[in-house]
Amino acid sequence: MFKYSDRILLFAVALVTGVQICYGDFSFPLKDSLWSTFNDSIASGTSRTIELNFLSDHVEWVFKIDNGAPWPYAGISASLQFPDSTLKNWQRFSENDTLILELSSNREGPLVIQVSTIDPVKTKIDDPVSFRVLQTKITISTEKRLVKIPLRILRVADWWKTQYKVPPEDNNLYLDSIISVDFVITDIDRIGKQDTLKIHYLQLKHHEETTLKKIFIVFCVVSAIFITFLIIKNQLFRIKPVFKQQVYKPVPVESDPPEWQRVRMFLESNYQDPELNLEKCASLLCISES
Numbered sequence: 001m002f003k004y005s006d007r008i009l010l011f012a013v014a015l016v017t018g019v020q021i022c023y024g025d026f027s028f029p030l031k032d033s034l035w036s037t038f039n040d041s042i043a044s045g046t047s048r049t050i051e052l053n054f055l056s057d058h059v060e061w062v063f064k065i066d067n068g069a070p071w072p073y074a075g076i077s078a079s080l081q082f083p084d085s086t087l088k089n090w091q092r093f094s095e096n097d098t099l100i101l102e103l104s105s106n107r108e109g110p111l112v113i114q115v116s117t118i119d120p121v122k123t124k125i126d127d128p129v130s131f132r133v134l135q136t137k138i139t140i141s142t143e144k145r146l147v148k149i150p151l152r153i154l155r156v157a158d159w160w161k162t163q164y165k166v167p168p169e170d171n172n173l174y175l176d177s178i179i180s181v182d183f184v185i186t187d188i189d190r191i192g193k194q195d196t197l198k199i200h201y202l203q204l205k206h207h208e209e210t211t212l213k214k215i216f217i218v219f220c221v222v223s224a225i226f227i228t229f230l231i232i233k234n235q236l237f238r239i240k241p242v243f244k245q246q247v248y249k250p251v252p253v254e255s256d257p258p259e260w261q262r263v264r265m266f267l268e269s270n271y272q273d274p275e276l277n278l279e280k281c282a283s284l285l286c287i288s289e290s
Contacts, residue, residue: 033060034079038182045069050194052076059167059202061183065190072191075114075184092176093204095152099181101138102201109139109189111197115154115183117174122164130164131173131179133157144200151175178204 037049047069051062061076099115116131121128134154138147157170181204183197266281 003072035076036079037063037074037076039074040069040072043069043071045072047072047074049074049076052065058198059196060211061199062194063185063197064194065185065187065192067191071213072188073184073186073187075112075182076197076199077180078199079180080178080204084224093151093178093206094175095150095173097151097175098205098207099149099151100201100203100205101143101147101149101199103140103147103183104142104144104198104200106142106196107190108139109187110137111140112184113138113149113155114230115151115175116179116182118177118179119164119174122166132174133160134173139195144198146201193195 001220032054035052035054037052039045039047039049041047045068046066047064048066049063051060053060053062059076063074063076065072065074092212099113101113105111113136115134117134119130119132133156135157136149136154138149151173154173156166156173158168159169160166161170170203181202183199185195185197263281
């Protein structure tokens, strides 16, 4: 049986867990296995990754942009999770939410930020490029710089629209199914040079108002589950009073032995007395001679 304080603690743990699981922000650091790199080799380019280092407080990506492809590029991707075969395992956000980054590089220049989402028509699990690609461009420098990008400013990449024959006016973001955040270098001033990008911080943060609404929903759901649990527990473990029937056992009553036994015991003990007679026996035993 739970004490009252234990019930409060159990409820609090359930509430916090529910909020974190259902509506928690997505933030750095990530597992090493969720990071990957890509380049322009698919377009006969020679840009490449030289090193990818996972340090205690940042990810360090060393790369080189080379001529070869019509539009040289290289990039690093942070997957929010691996999508499953049903394309239903994703992180849900909205236009009110924000992508927060802290970045630095060995030289100043432009950086393309890409967010991949699931297009309900075009996306195929066996074609990673078919994820709808949303883009915006920022500037990085040699100093660590904190950048906050509202997700509503992202736009579908023109090259993706062309490749998948999507109308130019189609700018649906599908932010309720974010798969990854990519950092793409296309700066022609970096061609032929070995460069470094450091990712110090990455967070997809829910808008405060949205978060409060979702927390309230989780609170209601957890409360209902908790109350139902208490009702079921009380029904299953209700203690019924048990009345025990007391059994009385007869207790033997001790009493003095009968007179004939007293006489017998006296005679057995004094039969050797030469002066023993009826009168003496009656006198000592306090009984009548008759």
